[in-house]
Amino acid sequence: MNEVQEGVRARYADRALHMAKGGAGCCDGDPCCDETSTCGDGYTADELASIGLDATASLGCGNPTLLADLHPGETVLDLGSGAGIDVLLSARRVSPGGHAFGVDMTDEMLDLAKRNQAKAGVANATFLKGTIEQLPLDDAAVDVVISNCVINLAADKAAVLREAYRVLRPNGRFAVADMVAIEELAPDAKQRLDLWAGCIAGTISLEAYTNALRDAGFKDVDIEITREVHLAGVDGRIASAYLRARKPALATAAA
Numbered sequence: 001m002n003e004v005q006e007g008v009r010a011r012y013a014d015r016a017l018h019m020a021k022g023g024a025g026c027c028d029g030d031p032c033c034d035e036t037s038t039c040g041d042g043y044t045a046d047e048l049a050s051i052g053l054d055a056t057a058s059l060g061c062g063n064p065t066l067l068a069d070l071h072p073g074e075t076v077l078d079l080g081s082g083a084g085i086d087v088l089l090s091a092r093r094v095s096p097g098g099h100a101f102g103v104d105m106t107d108e109m110l111d112l113a114k115r116n117q118a119k120a121g122v123a124n125a126t127f128l129k130g131t132i133e134q135l136p137l138d139d140a141a142v143d144v145v146i147s148n149c150v151i152n153l154a155a156d157k158a159a160v161l162r163e164a165y166r167v168l169r170p171n172g173r174f175a176v177a178d179m180v181a182i183e184e185l186a187p188d189a190k191q192r193l194d195l196w197a198g199c200i201a202g203t204i205s206l207e208a209y210t211n212a213l214r215d216a217g218f219k220d221v222d223i224e225i226t227r228e229v230h231l232a233g234v235d236g237r238i239a240s241a242y243l244r245a246r247k248p249a250l251a252t253a254a255a
Contacts, residue, residue: 004155004196005131009106011197012082015059016108019083020115042066042177043085051088051120058085060148061199061240062177062226065089067146069175073097074143077167079132079160079176080104080150084113084125090146091125101142102127103135133159140169147176149240152202157209161216165247174218174245181205182228185236200231203238218245 042063048054059082070076070093078087081102091100104110104127113127130136133156145164154160164174181203195201206223213221221244228239
């Protein structure tokens, strides 16, 4: 495990233990969060009530389950599934006949997600241990890939996007919420592990994200900025965004 992965894993292991004791998600006592935080954005009270959770269970920056326009019978994969909120909501949306998978590298988060699954009474969901750079799923295994403020945490985003492309079926959809750079961060900020784990240092520009998706083989790339986020004491500008793309119907391996 590289230094960035270990820093992220350690932070989110601590966060999972905190949440398991009744604490909130990414914003409870987090110095990176302030009144402009995007944590828990995009969820309605009714859909959260359907799985017995509230927005404090979210560690994300949006609601990719709405962005993905899920349908009964589809198979969904959540990259970096955390406490499981998006997997469980997806499982509800693709029922009957569908299934939702979540992949996370943190044992503590996987344990928390499985407890939340039991609480929600959702049977058509599976949580798997693994990294988003090397997904534990077969080629062309899912119809939709979602993620919520996780891809920015990966040092090798190209590997993540290649894996997302690999596991999608032809004409499959990529629909994620993530953080992006509007104005490049200062070089010293990009080197700070605490800012990597805080969804800041790992952000890349809209152009870089678009190019990475296209290089992986995706088509119809669309990025929508949803909210700019204030950075206290850090030079640069970042924002939460929704990103959509599609694997071609007659897909070939990316060069």
